[in-house]
Amino acid sequence: MMDKDKLRKADIFSGGIIMLFGLWIVSQALQMPMKDSYGGVQNVWYVSPALLPLFVGAMIALLGGMLIRTALKTVGLRGLKETLGWLTSSDLARYLVTPALFRFYAMIVLFFSFVFLQIPHIDFFLCAVLFLVVFITMFYFDDDTLLKKFLAIYLAGTFVLLGFFAFGGTASMETMLPYAGDWLTLIFIILYCLYAWASIRGIPALHKKYRTALILAVAAPFTIGPIFKYFLLVPMPKEGVVVALLDAIRYWDF
Amino acid sequence: MMLFERIGTFFGLVFGLATDPLHLAILFGSVLLGIIFGAMPGLTSTLGVALLTALTYGMDTDLAMVCLLAIYVGGTYGGSYASILINIPGTAAAAATALDGYPLACKGEGGRAIGLTTTASTIGTIVSMLFVVSISPIISYFALQFTSFEFFLLAFFGILISGTLTSPDLVIKGWIAGFLGLFLACVGRDLLQFYPRFTFGFSELDSGVEVVPVLIGAFGIPQIIQVLKDRFQIGEAQKLQRIIPEIGTVVRNVPAIVRSALIGVGIGAVPGIGEDIAGWVSYGTAKNTSKHPETFGKGELKGVLASETANNACVGGAMIPLLNLGIPGSPPAAMLLGALMLHGVTPGPMITFEHPTFIMEVAAILLMASIAMFVTGLLLAKQVVKVLRIPTQIFMPIIGVLCIIGSYSLGLNIFNLYLMLPVGIICYFLTEMGYPIAPLVIGVILGPMADENLRRALMVSQGSFMPIFQRPVSLILFLIIVLTVVSQFDWYRKIKDRAMQKIRNRKDTCETILEENDSER
Numbered sequence: 081m082m083d084k085d086k087l088r089k090a091d092i093f094s095g096g097i098i099m100l101f102g103l104w105i106v107s108q109a110l111q112m113p114m115k116d117s118y119g120g121v122q123n124v125w126y127v128s129p130a131l132l133p134l135f136v137g138a139m140i141a142l143l144g145g146m147l148i149r150t151a152l153k154t155v156g157l158r159g160l161k162e163t164l165g166w167l168t169s170s171d172l173a174r175y176l177v178t179p180a181l182f183r184f185y186a187m188i189v190l191f192f193s194f195v196f197l198q199i200p201h202i203d204f205f206l207c208a209v210l211f212l213v214v215f216i217t218m219f220y221f222d223d224d225t226l227l228k229k230f231l232a233i234y235l236a237g238t239f240v241l242l243g244f245f246a247f248g249g250t251a252s253m254e255t256m257l258p259y260a261g262d263w264l265t266l267i268f269i270i271l272y273c274l275y276a277w278a279s280i281r282g283i284p285a286l287h288k289k290y291r292t293a294l295i296l297a298v299a300a301p302f303t304i305g306p307i308f309k310y311f312l313l314v315p316m317p318k319e320g321v322v323v324a325l326l327d328a329i330r331y332w333d334f
Numbered sequence: 335m336m337l338f339e340r341i342g343t344f345f346g347l348v349f350g351l352a353t354d355p356l357h358l359a360i361l362f363g364s365v366l367l368g369i370i371f372g373a374m375p376g377l378t379s380t381l382g383v384a385l386l387t388a389l390t391y392g393m394d395t396d397l398a399m400v401c402l403l404a405i406y407v408g409g410t411y412g413g414s415y416a417s418i419l420i421n422i423p424g425t426a427a428a429a430a431t432a433l434d435g436y437p438l439a440c441k442g443e444g445g446r447a448i449g450l451t452t453t454a455s456t457i458g459t460i461v462s463m464l465f466v467v468s469i470s471p472i473i474s475y476f477a478l479q480f481t482s483f484e485f486f487l488l489a490f491f492g493i494l495i496s497g498t499l500t501s502p503d504l505v506i507k508g509w510i511a512g513f514l515g516l517f518l519a520c521v522g523r524d525l526l527q528f529y530p531r532f533t534f535g536f537s538e539l540d541s542g543v544e545v546v547p548v549l550i551g552a553f554g555i556p557q558i559i560q561v562l563k564d565r566f567q568i569g570e571a572q573k574l575q576r577i578i579p580e581i582g583t584v585v586r587n588v589p590a591i592v593r594s595a596l597i598g599v600g601i602g603a604v605p606g607i608g609e610d611i612a613g614w615v616s617y618g619t620a621k622n623t624s625k626h627p628e629t630f631g632k633g634e635l636k637g638v639l640a641s642e643t644a645n646n647a648c649v650g651g652a653m654i655p656l657l658n659l660g661i662p663g664s665p666p667a668a669m670l671l672g673a674l675m676l677h678g679v680t681p682g683p684m685i686t687f688e689h690p691t692f693i694m695e696v697a698a699i700l701l702m703a704s705i706a707m708f709v710t711g712l713l714l715a716k717q718v719v720k721v722l723r724i725p726t727q728i729f730m731p732i733i734g735v736l737c738i739i740g741s742y743s744l745g746l747n748i749f750n751l752y753l754m755l756p757v758g759i760i761c762y763f764l765t766e767m768g769y770p771i772a773p774l775v776i777g778v779i780l781g782p783m784a785d786e787n788l789r790r791a792l793m794v795s796q797g798s799f800m801p802i803f804q805r806p807v808s809l810i811l812f813l814i815i816v817l818t819v820v821s822q823f824d825w826y827r828k829i830k831d832r833a834m835q836k837i838r839n840r841k842d843t844c845e846t847i848l849e850e851n852d853s854e855r
Contacts, residue, residue, distance in 0.1 A: 125797065126792035127526060131789060132520055150504060180563055220727040220728060222565070296732070308739055312392055313392065315746065
């Protein structure tokens, strides 16, 4: 949590966002049926689906307003002017590139690419290995310069994958090369690992960490995945080349 | 006779659990997993229950309950390891334990401290289990008289009190979090008219927001981001010697233990608050009532005893409103509610009719879990403590994968992940800005109950709110809600202080007059 003074200044803006959100809820709720019949049911206000959303929206808007008032009472208009000044100055740009925020961006990129891009399109085991090898190497090495390098290479690879899936690469290559997306991801994982090794080759202290990261990045999905797939009978979100291989081994069907 | 029957049923259930190897293996395994989750700073028993909900989805209800309750009990206790050995609470519940536990470890008495927390936690859980068994029939009896207004007011009170007491900053933020949870609960087609609310055309949202993935996102993602962004490092742990059960210390402090257990059960029974508040309140009470309060914070055994007994007693306390009213008493209990609903068990006043022995089963599991925790804690503490050496940068990403596959596995719906991640990111920002997450979770869980009961109540009363003032329980709940809200404002405190001052002045005046009359005679 931020310190109190900064928190109060931020509360002015978060209170504003919350108040606007509350008003939006109210506006949406007012479009719900209040008097006319819906689905064969004659509406009155107390049966209306808008009842609780109206109450919730009004309370959120009211509490947002109270938050702004409390924050302004503490920091005053001077605090608001200082914050607006900071937001429009170069201090904001400097703040947005601090190491802590960079680590935050890295995690957001990793999570969003994992959930929205990789899981729906790539074999779960492969995308979990990719997610873990990148995540662990970025943070376990505890070096912000390396983190930025790894993030840059990961972003480049993610854009390639995004382009491949966006332009229907899997469908167009299906006849030539089944599971084309999975093979592309495997190449990406190998290239990333080679790049990571090249980056830390001159730092002996990180060699053991690199080995640990690789082992865990492979071992964890291949422990968790089979438990879910074969013990709990949960099919993977996307079953590709690795699951096909595991199924072949499991059922001895070659 | 009925009492003897109930006792017989209870011990029958305990015997059944104790003699089934599968149940025993799962019990001990889940307790151990819970202790590991509790011991690791950054992981919580709530997250452990959430992840295990996904893993136990396909199991029988009774086996799933063994897993979930065992990890809850173990997780609440496990937080004391990190508190004592590295002065960083493994869970918020063990924050008060660090104040005296760590100084004890620095003096070379870490083994003694862990032995004491193990014994105290076991006693706390067993005492709370007794309350679950004895108080549940009384609460069920009264709850069966409740109408829709009472249930609406109870749900609303639960959200409000959770926001009031768990907010680390302004109380308004706790209330905002609660109402945000209520908003999430409004998403989907409403139960009475099937009108789509806030679905934006997504058919996946027609049945509403899936509770368990949202809870996993709300608790798991912010933790992962916070720990790794702030480069949280676990320090060097103090050496651990022989773990001694400290039965002698416990026997000498029986009144303090009973008081701490009562505090834990009482606080656990209040919706949405949880073990951390129980630990602090009990520690504060122990210090204020001690003849030597100056020894607290320097390795006082009573401090460790107080916080650990209370936080584990909170486990059973949280079960009381959960099972009898369907209102969770703590965030892990909120997760348990989600898990129970997935298994087709709807907690509430009807549970004694639909599942007559369910409450007894829960009590039996709590008893067995506390025994398993005692045995595991004494025998395996030195091995579990080794997990503190695992760097957070390794296990947090793995927890991330577990959160994701766990959320997906409930419903086999990728849309759950599309929902889980943005909710998790928003909850991270809320946490950074000082908003508590527990009221949001309580709002999501209790929202449908509040919505349905409010509209049903108004349908019966033809739009009138008068029944709130005509029914005694409704009126009391309404007044408590008004008092909870109003007591947070300065003008109320000023009026209250002025009124108290006037009463004191009148009392002094009366005493003076009486003294003068006595002296004249």
